Every structure is written in structure tokens, then in C-alpha cells.
Amino acid sequence: MSLPTPTRDTRAVITGASSGIGYALTEGLARYGYSLILVARREDRLRALAERLSAECGVEIEIRAVDLAQRDERAKLCDELAGRDIAVLCNNAGFATYGELATANPARERQQVELNSVAVHDLTLAVLPGMVERGAGAILITGSTAGNQPGPHNATYAASKAFANTLAESLHGELAETGVQCTLLAPGPVRTEYAEVAEAPNLDRVVPGPLWVSADRAAAEAIAGMAAGRRRVVPGAFAKVQTLGGQYTPRGLVGPILRTVYRKVK
Template identity: 60%
Template sequence: MSLPNPTEHGRAVVTGASSGIGEALAAELAARGHSLILVARRGELLDALAQRLHAAHGVTAEVRAVDLSARDARAGLVAELAEREITILCNNAGIATFGPVADLDPGYERAQVELNAVAVHDLTLAVLPGMVARKSGAILIVGSAAGNMPIPNNTTYAATKAFVNSFSESLRSELKGCGVHVTLLAPGPVRTTAPDPAEASIVDRLVPDFLWVDTEYTAKAALDALGRNKMRVVPGLLSKGMSVAGQYSPRAITAPIVGSFYKKLGG
């Protein structure tokens, strides 16, 4: 079992490709010979990445500067992907908020639901019929260990990740034996390089260095797991601990403990 082979017209789609895990996934796929469709809001960053990947690996990298949290904006991309030969879809784009949800901007919370959950659903359903017809395809969905438990002060994010966690694993069972792989990536804190202490965010200050995992390692581990059609890949000690706690610990105990930590992230 492996990832679909690169083809002349086939494309691997990566959302949230302008930075972080998405950029690392795009680079890893390009290194494996896959031409790409790079999706994110910031077109200038995607253009620069596309040029780098073409120069380094000779692949084609198409750019789609789209705000996936806006239904009207992503509708065109959804329609395009339904007509293209999409061999791999990496549903990576996502945002998070911290603090009591009653104090947060309702519009931004709604956009978070659209991006983290509805867009994942839309894009997956767009590419799935073609993959099933070809009996070949791979879908990576970036969920989170946060989706395994209720997390006060991270309410919308945890709820959206609960949706994609369940969606991914349910879909995988539906597609058993049809040649389409589905893997859930549930990472903990991920970064490319350690930040300058003077510019470190509150997340960087509260999470010890040994709990962070590297984006390049995460991308390689995720694609290797997708190639093996593994149900879930959980890189990093913190995400592994949260996964275990979410599945086996009483929620009445874990929710207040985890929620108090996330309250600090909200300032």
C-alpha cells in the first residue's frame, strides 16, 4: 500500500499551504514528485512557495488564493476540484481561538466553524467521487487531539476538531477496500523553528520546548501513514497524552484541568 503515483494531470491539493504544516506537506509531496494545487488566503506566499518547489523538484504548483472560511469564495474551488484529477487531498487549513466563547467575536467563531469543519467537508465531497471511480486516492485530514475531549476556553476549535476527527474515521470505514485511503493527523504543538524569546507568543512560553514537534517531521510522518492507510497518526508527546486522556479519563476531571491551561492562552 502506498500513496497514488504522480501523474501528468493529477494534482495533490494542500490547504493552508502558506505556512506551518501545510507548507511542509507541500514540500514533502513535491519532493515525492507530485504536482500541486496550493490553497491559502495569502497569494504572495503561495506564489513564492510554488516557485521554490518548481525550482527544487520540477513539479507544477498551481496557486489558488482563496479564503476557505467564506462559502462564496470557496465555491469556485470546490467546483474546480470536482472536475480535476485530484490524487491526494490534504485538508490542513484551520484556525483556533482561546478564552470564554461568550467573550469572543461571533463572526470569527463562525468563520472558524466554516474553515475547520464545513470547508473540510465540502472539499472532501468534491474530490471523493473521482477518487472512488478511479479506485485510487488519498485524503489526509488534520484534526487534533483537542477533538477528543471538551476543552473550555477552546470551545469552538475543540468542537470543530471533534467533527473532523469523527468524519475522517467514519469515512475511512466507508471506503474500506475501494482503493481510497483516509488518515487523520492529530498533532500537538507544531513549529518550524524555535522563536526568538523576545517575540515568543504566550503559547510558546507556556508549552515547554520538548513538547513541540517539527513541521517537516510531522509532514513526513503524516504522508507515510497516509500511504499505509493508517487510521490516525499522532506525532508529539502532548498530543499522545491528550489522546489518551480524551479517550480514557473522566471528562468531569479532564475538562477543568485542560480548560484552565487554555484560559491562560486566551490572556
């Protein structure tokens, strides 16, 4: 299976497009020939990216400055996308928090669930019926290796990414023979603004430099995986080890190990 052929009327939607993996996905899909709808909170970054890529790649780029963690803003975007010809949806926006859940900011934790899980679900539901009706489309959901195992001191993130991981792989099987595909991108540590947003200044010290992958590499492997119709894309050797460990290591063993590691992040 390959990605739908770009046309003047179709669009690829990328959430979290202003930085990190989303930024790299935007560049990759623009060079693939897709006209785009870019979604993020920071309009200035979106506008600069859109102007550059539109000039370099000759594609049409629309921007939507939307906070996807806010239900009212998200609903308006979903209503719009439901009526558009969306060829590709990259559900990429997300963030993490670290620390004890008992002392966490409840509003911030709820925002994390809204963005990492509920927004992914809502946007998928908005575009999926049209894709199935047309018999063509591709959905990428950015999950995480963190969603493969418990994450003490990273509980909300691990739980929200478990939802994303399972949704993506379930849809991959459900959509067989429809002409539509769903691919999970499940990275480990990726060089982005992730640590800054997560307020995790010690993350670099906990995870050694050679174990990180670049956002460009993660995005390139994700696009190649979508084009090949793959169920799951796990960029980097360390992420592959994390995936196997999460699947086969007893929870009673991996939980205490990760609790010790995540305590050192903040």
C-alpha cells in the first residue's frame, strides 16, 4: 500500500507542526508534494514555516492556530476537517509531565489527556468516514514506547500514550482492505522541545546522548512507514529495545526500574 497521490484539492494535516517531529513531518510531506493544513498553538511559527515551504515546494499551505487541548477550539477544527478532502492525518501533537501524580497540577494533567488521547480520537473520527468513503487515506498516530509499560512518575503520559498506541494498532487491523491505513509512530527519546515543555531539565542526564534520535529521522521513518502501509514504526535501536522490554518484561520488575529512573528527571 502507498500514500494517496497528492492533488490540488486534497490536504495532509499535521498537528503539533510548529516544532519537533511535527515540523519535520511538515517538511517531508511538503517535499512529497502534499498541500498542507498545519495545526499548532504558535501562529508565528506556523506562518514562517508555511511561507518557506510554500516557496520551496510550490504547495498550498494553510495554517490553523488552535490549542487542541481546548475542546471548543478542537471542535471547530474537527467540524472543518470533516468536510474537507483529507488524504493524510498526522496526529502528532502531545506533551509529557513528570513527578508524583498526587502533587501534580490537575489542570495540566487534564490538558495532557485531552491533547495526547482525546484530541487524537476526535480528529481521527472527523476524517476517517470521508477517507473510508473515498477508499483512500493514511493516518499517523504518534504514540510512544512509554505507552508499552507502566510509568511511575510519568503516569499520565504513559497512560495517554498507551491509548494512542492501542488505538493506532487497532485501527490498522480494522481498516484492512478499505484502502485506508493507520500507522503508529512509537519513538523513544527524540531531540525536540519535549524536555522543556515537560519541565524535565534532567532528562538529558537520565538518557545518554547516543540513545536519542533526531526529529528528522523519526519523521522520515514515519513517512516511509506510512507509504509502506506498516502497522508500527519504532525509530532507533534504543526504542526497539524499549519496545521489547515493555512487551516481555514482567510489570512487577519494570515498574520499580522506571520509578527509579523517572524520579531523577525533575
